[in-house]
Amino acid sequence: MELPPYATTGERIWFYTFRVICGLIFFFLIAPILTIIPLSFNAENFFTFTPGMLALDPDAYSMRHYEDFFTNSQWQTALRNSIQIAPAATLLSVSLGTLAAVGLSQSHVPARRAIMAILISPMIVPLIISAAGMYFFYSRIGLQGTWIGVVLAHAALGIPFVIITVTATLVGFDNSLTRASANLGAGPVRTFFKVQMPLILPGVISGGLFAFITSFDEVVVVLFVGSAGQKTLPWQMFIGLREQISPTILAVATILVVISIALLTTVELLRRRSERLRGLSPS
Amino acid sequence: MTSATDPDAYTGATPDNAIRDADRAEKGPVLAADGTPLKASLARSLRVQKLRALGLIAPLLIFILVTFIAPIADMLFRSVENQIVSETLPRTVQELERWDGESVPDEETFRALAADLMIATELKNHTRLGSRLNYETTGISSLFRQTGRDMDEVGEVYLDQFVELDEAWEEPETWMTLMASDDWLTARDQWATDKEEAEAAQDAATTAEEAIALEFTTPEPDFQLNQISQEALPRTASIYRQFAQVIQSEDEDSPSEEEPWAIVYQALYEDLTAGRGEGYDGDIAGLLTEAREAVGSFEEVPVREFFLEEVDEDWADPEVWGTIEAFSSPYTAGYFLASADFQLTPQGIERQPEDQQIYGLLFQRTMFMSLTIMFSCIVLGYPIAFLLSNLPVRTSNLLLILVLLPFWTSLLVRTSAWKVLLQQQGVINDILVWIGLVADNNRLELINNQTGTIIAMTHILLPFMILPLYSVMKTIPPYYVRAAKSLGATPFTAFRRVYFPQSVPGIGAGCILVFILAIGYYITPELVGGTTGTFISNRIAYHISSSLNWGLAAALGSILLALVLVLYYLYDRIVGIDNVSLG
Numbered sequence: 001m002e003l004p005p006y007a008t009t010g011e012r013i014w015f016y017t018f019r020v021i022c023g024l025i026f027f028f029l030i031a032p033i034l035t036i037i038p039l040s041f042n043a044e045n046f047f048t049f050t051p052g053m054l055a056l057d058p059d060a061y062s063m064r065h066y067e068d069f070f071t072n073s074q075w076q077t078a079l080r081n082s083i084q085i086a087p088a089a090t091l092l093s094v095s096l097g098t099l100a101a102v103g104l105s106q107s108h109v110p111a112r113r114a115i116m117a118i119l120i121s122p123m124i125v126p127l128i129i130s131a132a133g134m135y136f137f138y139s140r141i142g143l144q145g146t147w148i149g150v151v152l153a154h155a156a157l158g159i160p161f162v163i164i165t166v167t168a169t170l171v172g173f174d175n176s177l178t179r180a181s182a183n184l185g186a187g188p189v190r191t192f193f194k195v196q197m198p199l200i201l202p203g204v205i206s207g208g209l210f211a212f213i214t215s216f217d218e219v220v221v222v223l224f225v226g227s228a229g230q231k232t233l234p235w236q237m238f239i240g241l242r243e244q245i246s247p248t249i250l251a252v253a254t255i256l257v258v259i260s261i262a263l264l265t266t267v268e269l270l271r272r273r274s275e276r277l278r279g280l281s282p283s
Numbered sequence: 284m285t286s287a288t289d290p291d292a293y294t295g296a297t298p299d300n301a302i303r304d305a306d307r308a309e310k311g312p313v314l315a316a317d318g319t320p321l322k323a324s325l326a327r328s329l330r331v332q333k334l335r336a337l338g339l340i341a342p343l344l345i346f347i348l349v350t351f352i353a354p355i356a357d358m359l360f361r362s363v364e365n366q367i368v369s370e371t372l373p374r375t376v377q378e379l380e381r382w383d384g385e386s387v388p389d390e391e392t393f394r395a396l397a398a399d400l401m402i403a404t405e406l407k408n409h410t411r412l413g414s415r416l417n418y419e420t421t422g423i424s425s426l427f428r429q430t431g432r433d434m435d436e437v438g439e440v441y442l443d444q445f446v447e448l449d450e451a452w453e454e455p456e457t458w459m460t461l462m463a464s465d466d467w468l469t470a471r472d473q474w475a476t477d478k479e480e481a482e483a484a485q486d487a488a489t490t491a492e493e494a495i496a497l498e499f500t501t502p503e504p505d506f507q508l509n510q511i512s513q514e515a516l517p518r519t520a521s522i523y524r525q526f527a528q529v530i531q532s533e534d535e536d537s538p539s540e541e542e543p544w545a546i547v548y549q550a551l552y553e554d555l556t557a558g559r560g561e562g563y564d565g566d567i568a569g570l571l572t573e574a575r576e577a578v579g580s581f582e583e584v585p586v587r588e589f590f591l592e593e594v595d596e597d598w599a600d601p602e603v604w605g606t607i608e609a610f611s612s613p614y615t616a617g618y619f620l621a622s623a624d625f626q627l628t629p630q631g632i633e634r635q636p637e638d639q640q641i642y643g644l645l646f647q648r649t650m651f652m653s654l655t656i657m658f659s660c661i662v663l664g665y666p667i668a669f670l671l672s673n674l675p676v677r678t679s680n681l682l683l684i685l686v687l688l689p690f691w692t693s694l695l696v697r698t699s700a701w702k703v704l705l706q707q708q709g710v711i712n713d714i715l716v717w718i719g720l721v722a723d724n725n726r727l728e729l730i731n732n733q734t735g736t737i738i739a740m741t742h743i744l745l746p747f748m749i750l751p752l753y754s755v756m757k758t759i760p761p762y763y764v765r766a767a768k769s770l771g772a773t774p775f776t777a778f779r780r781v782y783f784p785q786s787v788p789g790i791g792a793g794c795i796l797v798f799i800l801a802i803g804y805y806i807t808p809e810l811v812g813g814t815t816g817t818f819i820s821n822r823i824a825y826h827i828s829s830s831l832n833w834g835l836a837a838a839l840g841s842i843l844l845a846l847v848l849v850l851y852y853l854y855d856r857i858v859g860i861d862n863v864s865l866g
Binding site (some may be wrong): 011012014018019021022025028029030032033034039040045046048050096097099100102103104106107108109110113119121122124125126127128129130131132133134135136137138140152153155157159213216217219220224231234237238241242249250253256257260261263266 | 307358691692745
């Protein structure tokens with residue numbers, strides 16, 4: 001989109017106005033996230049820029065909120081819980097999800113649409129309804145307030161993402177490769193791990209990352225299904241925001257932003273690699 | 284049948300020979316290499332393929348059905364379930380079928396209520412029932428709690444009179460003879476012997492560990508009624524059995540050592556005055572006959588009067604009885620009616636009083652805010668998607684990161700950012716004051732109201748609008764707009780008549796996605812919405828964790844779920860589920 005040399009004055013004005021408008025919207029998108037980063041280094045217990053910070057006075061900045069995060073036992077317990085729950089849930093949803101995605105991408109699957117609708121449903125149903133249903137049902141069967149219950153709930157929430165990314169990767173999968181492998185004498189299991197898996201691995205990993213972030217970022221379901229023993233990082237942040245608001249939250253938020261930048265980069269790299277790989281495979 | 288002139292002279296099942304055989308056979312079915320008809324062979328291989336696919340899907344499907352679909356089904360069930368009244372007050376519910384709906388019920392109904400409440404109190408169920416009915420008529424909770432405290436007095440007057448007649452009525456053993464079945468008595472004796480032996484062995488044990496290992500933990504066999512008294516004295520038997528159950532399960536005691544509750548004597552009095560008990564010919568028939576002859580001259584204290592005069596005069600209120608009757612069926616539409624600001628009253632379905640009509644308002648507000656958020660997302664998302672799809676790939680990929688970063692950032696991070704920015708002493712107000720747009724003593728209220736929710740949620744959901752729009756706009760060929768311009772259209776007309784209609788599917792997809800997500804949001808409205816900026820989902824959470832009215836929460840959830848499913852169906856028709864893109 002470039003301004004042609006014959007553009008009228010009106011078009012010129014609109015061209016630049018449009019760019020300014022877009023710039024403002026991008027600012028709206030990104031500024032809130034960027035603002036909290038400097039605020040998290042605030043030396044005071046304030047949520048706004050102190051005069052000292054604006055004057056770039058080094059004394060007005062400090063790492064005290066980060067120190068608090070790494071020394072406060074409540075935050076550390078929450079971090080530990082998050083680190084224990086998210087990988088377990090991810091492992092569960094990735095292993096079951098990949099298997100099912102392979103099954104779903106075969107040419108003859110009875111009731112494919114209905115099965116797909118059921119498997120995708122955790123993504124569609126509003127979280128508060130999932131949380132309510134799980135709370136009622138899990139307390140009936142004694143899973144409410146247990147570690148297992150939270151992991152199962154989070155795995156269920158992560159499964160649609162695994163299914164979607166892995167089936168998307170399998171769409172371009174060349175089935176003659178598995179036939180060739182079978183022809184050369186490999187069993188289905190060996191074919192899966194030696195031929196199919198390396199090719200769909202980018203999809204599996206990015207599905208896994210989605211599942212991980214879903215669990216790691218999830219707060220509604222864990223609020224209901226979990227008990228104090230399963231208090232995760234988002235839960236602790238939620239309490240902090242609702243009750244005793246402390247700038248430590250901003251330090252945690254900054255750390256999470258850094259983590260999400262890292263994840264975003266990983267997913268993007270994987271996507272490119274997947275495209276490159278599939279571009280190489282004959283179609 | 285194989286030809287010896289085969290190029291490789293190979294006899295047996297090869298594809299070539301099969302085709303040749305099939306050719307030779309005049310009308311026979313086409314055969315596969317192994318000689319079976321090709322059709323059957325193909326059908327079999329298709330079946331194997333289907334089974335293998337299902338086998339791969341099955342573990343996940345079962346997992347989702349158990350961890351996710353079953354909970355949703357449970358919630359739907361809870362939204363209509365109402366067994367607590369008929370389970371806790373079975374006798375009363377039955378008696379109330381005869382009630383005219385206006386007057387104070389008769390003595391029989393009160394007798395049934397006393398029996399039900401006595402048992403409920405012992406099982407500590409009456410407070411639960413009280414709070415359940417309190418959702419419908421306020422005051423019932425305290426009425427039940429208070430009534431529960433007085434229940435052991437019902438029938439005391441008869442207890443005294445029976446004992447005065449013959450002291451044997453005080454003995455648990457008399458009741459055992461009257462009520463217990465022979466089988467049970469034998470089983471209990473056996474159990475008692477076992478227990479004694481075990482205790483003797485335990486006493487003989489030399490070490491503490493041994494004694495613990497020998498401890499006798501088997502409970503007494505469950506009490507059983509005998510057939511005769513069940514037929515002869517139905518009421519007494521029914522209450523005595525529940526008495527025995529409570530004694531065994533709650534108190535872990537034996538009915539053979541406990542004097543029955545006063546209410547049992549009340550039931551016995553009722554049975555005998557009604558002329559029952561003649562059929563009894565067991566061991567203590569004499570005692571019973573003596574009692575039957577004496578009850579006529581017993582001093583009578585009607586239960587109805589006791590309730591109305593001693594317990595609480597609220598029991599004369601037809602409203603209370605009406606509520607019990609209205610909610611006596613095992614399934615109720617009451618929760619759904621409550622979600623729509625109606626209530627189930629003894630007189631039928633009525634509108635809630637004006638000041639209690641909150642759910643209509645709440646649904647309206649949820650709709651209004653979701654729509655506002657959706658429109659703000661279109662207004663902000665459309666230019667961005669347009670810009671991204673018209674820039675060179677390299678630049679647009681770079682700018683796309685600015686969209687994806689918020690998308691990937693934790694929801695709570697974004698919410699806390701807005702909480703910090705929008706406060707009265709927050710960054711935005713500071714800047715506005717600094718510029719001079721707003722006076723320092725007149726800072727804007729941007730948080731804990733609808734404004735806060737709308738701003739924060741627009742920001743959170745904007746990527747969900749931009750991404751589908753962008754993917755649609757990328758496929759719009761630029762030469763259509765150029766052609767329109769070269770045919771004399773002004774840029775605005777070209778956009779309006781040519782470009783915009785082609786981008787409508789993207790708008791549709793984005794709108795439904797944003798709307799579905801917005802309508803069920805909980806965290807952000809909870810944190811920045813205050814009291815006026817909250818959604819229906821916040822009310823659901825409130826009913827689950829604070830007011831404990833789970834049925835109402837389930838009904839509200841079911842309505843919301845139905846709404847989302849309808850929208851999702853539309854989304855599927857317009858966009859297709861398989862096209863859900865994750866950026």
